[in-house]
Amino acid sequence: xxxxxxxxxxxxxxxxxxxxxxxxxxxxxxxxxxxxxxxxxxxxxxxxxxxxxxxxxxxxxxxxxxxxxxxxxxxxxxxxxxxxxxxxxxxxxxxxxxxxxxxxxxxxxxxxxxxxxxxxxxxxxxxxxxxxxxxxxxxxxxxxxxxxxxxxxxxxxxxxxxxxxxxxxxxxxxxxxxxxxxxxxxxxxxxxxxxxxxxxxxxxxxxxxxxxxxxxxxxxxxxxxxxxxxxxxxxxxxxxxxxxxxxxxxxxxxxxxxxxxxxxxxxxxxxxxxxxxxxxxxxxxxxxxxxxxxxxxxxxxxxxxxxxxxxxxxxxxxxxxxxxxxxxxxxxxxxxxxxxxxxxxxxxxxxxxxxxxxxxxxxxxxxxxxxxxxxxxxxxxxxxxx
Amino acid sequence: xxxxxxxxxxxxxxxxxxxxxxxxxxxxxxxxxxxxxxxxxxxxxxxxxxxxxxxxxxxxxxxxxxxxxxxxxxxxxxxxxxxxxxxxxxxxxxxxxxxxxxxxxxxxxxxxxxxxxxxxxxxxxxxxxxxxxxxxxxxxxxxxxxxxxxxxxxxxxxxxxxxxxxxxxxxxxxxxxxxxxxxxxxxxxxxxxxxxxxxxxxxxxxxxxxxxxxxxxxxxxxxxxxxxxxxxxxxxxxxxxxxxxxxxxxxxxxxxxxxxxxxxxxxxxxxxxxxxxxxxxxxxxxxxxxxxxxxxxxxxxxxxxxxxxxxxxxxxxxxx
Numbered sequence: 158x159x160x161x162x163x164x165x166x167x168x169x170x171x172x173x174x175x176x177x178x179x180x181x182x183x184x185x186x187x188x189x190x191x192x193x194x195x196x197x198x199x200x201x202x203x204x205x206x207x208x209x210x211x212x213x214x215x216x217x218x219x220x221x222x223x224x225x226x227x228x229x230x231x232x233x234x235x236x237x238x239x240x241x242x243x244x245x246x247x248x249x250x251x252x253x254x255x256x257x258x259x260x261x262x263x264x265x266x267x268x269x270x271x272x273x274x275x276x277x278x279x280x281x282x283x284x285x286x287x288x289x290x291x292x293x294x295x296x297x298x299x300x301x302x303x304x305x306x307x308x309x310x311x312x313x314x315x316x317x318x319x320x321x322x323x324x325x326x327x328x329x330x331x332x333x334x335x336x337x338x339x340x341x342x343x344x345x346x347x348x349x350x351x352x353x354x355x356x357x358x359x360x361x362x363x364x365x366x367x368x369x370x371x372x373x374x375x376x377x378x379x380x381x382x383x384x385x386x387x388x389x390x391x392x393x394x395x396x397x398x399x400x401x402x403x404x405x406x407x408x409x410x411x412x413x414x415x416x417x418x419x420x421x422x423x424x425x426x427x428x429x430x431x432x433x434x435x436x437x438x439x440x441x442x443x444x445x446x447x448x449x450x451x452x453x454x455x456x457x458x459x460x461x462x463x464x465x466x467x468x469x470x471x472x473x474x475x476x477x478x479x480x481x482x483x484x485x486x487x488x489x490x491x492x493x494x495x496x497x498x499x500x501x502x503x504x505x506x507x508x509x510x511x512x513x514x515x516x517x518x519x520x521x522x523x524x525x526x527x528x529x530x531x532x533x534x535x536x537x538x539x540x541x542x543x
Numbered sequence: 544x545x546x547x548x549x550x551x552x553x554x555x556x557x558x559x560x561x562x563x564x565x566x567x568x569x570x571x572x573x574x575x576x577x578x579x580x581x582x583x584x585x586x587x588x589x590x591x592x593x594x595x596x597x598x599x600x601x602x603x604x605x606x607x608x609x610x611x612x613x614x615x616x617x618x619x620x621x622x623x624x625x626x627x628x629x630x631x632x633x634x635x636x637x638x639x640x641x642x643x644x645x646x647x648x649x650x651x652x653x654x655x656x657x658x659x660x661x662x663x664x665x666x667x668x669x670x671x672x673x674x675x676x677x678x679x680x681x682x683x684x685x686x687x688x689x690x691x692x693x694x695x696x697x698x699x700x701x702x703x704x705x706x707x708x709x710x711x712x713x714x715x716x717x718x719x720x721x722x723x724x725x726x727x728x729x730x731x732x733x734x735x736x737x738x739x740x741x742x743x744x745x746x747x748x749x750x751x752x753x754x755x756x757x758x759x760x761x762x763x764x765x766x767x768x769x770x771x772x773x774x775x776x777x778x779x780x781x782x783x784x785x786x787x788x789x790x791x792x793x794x795x796x797x798x799x800x801x802x803x804x805x806x807x808x809x810x811x812x813x814x815x816x817x818x819x820x821x822x823x824x825x826x827x828x829x830x831x832x833x834x835x836x837x838x839x840x841x842x843x844x845x846x847x848x849x850x851x852x853x854x855x856x857x858x859x860x861x862x863x
Binding site: 176177178179182183184187200202215217218228229231233273275276277278280281282284286287288289290291292293294295296298302303304306307310311351352353355357398399400401402404405406407 | 565566593594725758777805822
């Protein structure tokens, strides 16, 4: 039996900030939920099930926050699921929510993902020393920087490519009223910023944000009520081990496999020609060219050429992260769902100032852990034919 | 000797919480010596007030002050208190419905024996001597003295600023246990040896050895003594200081592929300027003095350049 059609008819997000001290965790989630429901012209009473996602509990120090959040999320008397796949969780959560509709289990599912990074310190939480081991870990930047160096060496990319991405994404964020960092950046400014985790500079890293994102995903009947549903054309999740002998950490097998399966599902043979806008999880700027290759937008080691040519700018051949991306807002648990939601906004023609004219198909992408969890979807303005 | 090594780990952090307007209102009340409840759309009066109405789902905005005196509706006796409970002597947890409220509130009741607790008994709040806008401003509940019905008078705090945040220290004590395979590796280090293990299925040599090979799930088995010399595959220079950091930046955190191993290990590079560390650089383990050794990879103080020519890229590119 094939999947039932499903569509996103509501997208909501918070104004992401370094600290949202004006709201509790529940309040942060509700800000995104209420906007998504308003967009979908629904209330919580119309919702059949709720799927919540966030990154590691150590980030806020609340074990199983879905327990205390249940009532605030409107989940009393309804199924409530919590998803966790590290940084990719926002994407995985949206996929779990969509699968409930595609499987015909529920008709109207609300999904929300959040992080309130200001309540703790993610750098600390990701670097807790493990007995017997060498305490050289230094947060996510310390983890990914050696692999960025590997990419630069393998691809022989010029070292300013990371700065091109950072300047583009930060400048794109000026068109997104919800973005955390809204500041025009030049390549020169990025290159002049402090080297934090050599080869990654300060301006080449994502911020630490408080924020949430929510989506309303519905079945075909319900989607008829929407003027501009974003139809789900394909969803894929893949995982692999964090460490294994000779594991490719630059272009992980799970990422390549996920992309291949995604394009097949969505009936796409040439992603660069058939995708009009991509929201790719880029927490450190160099991951744009890395994922462009892994996702099949460019040949291996040619991703940086695409970036350098300007093809990933808003007016380029394959606009990437018109919203400003993770580089401009990073409420970790929500960051993946923001990519998925921004992709939906593009094909609904609802992305406002950062809209890509006439976008018909868009990619939402997230990854997490030590480049070991991948979640992706393709959404389109037309109902899928398959 | 135990088959596996274990060591204590404490994960501790002072988390902050933004209360939001509803819980902030409740905590502001506690600081000022009053119990603030929320009135929900179905007519219930609830302490603490819920952030969102359970029926309409709207943000709760209807607050009422209730009495700090109430009636016990249920209870349980705690004969052997554990760390971080309200008392270090036996006490009762009770559900109390404050006069004016319709839903019960959980707190500790300070009595010395279960004979002194009963459903229906009247109790009152014992305020903390210093109130700061936290749930602990209610030190506990205590039996209402016979003949007293009035609420105990507390001094207003005089403060007007609403409570918007609290600090919640969390400290978790774990015992970290290494697998038998890892334990053998750490015991080898205690003797100045670096002993990896080969996976019987894929033949890759793992360091540390694994209870389950990440590629095929087989425990590594055959011991392989590894060289103390290896190649830097890739690395980063950590310039950023952070909470809990054990090594002062800047330092070079590098993946080192020991000769004979099929996976690189993360370690520290010293004895040369950070900007001279490069991919392919040949390095050797520098051990701490033997009397400082334990069952840890920290027996190796760091890795230092050997001075040999750099390894050819082709020899380690599959490890990037």
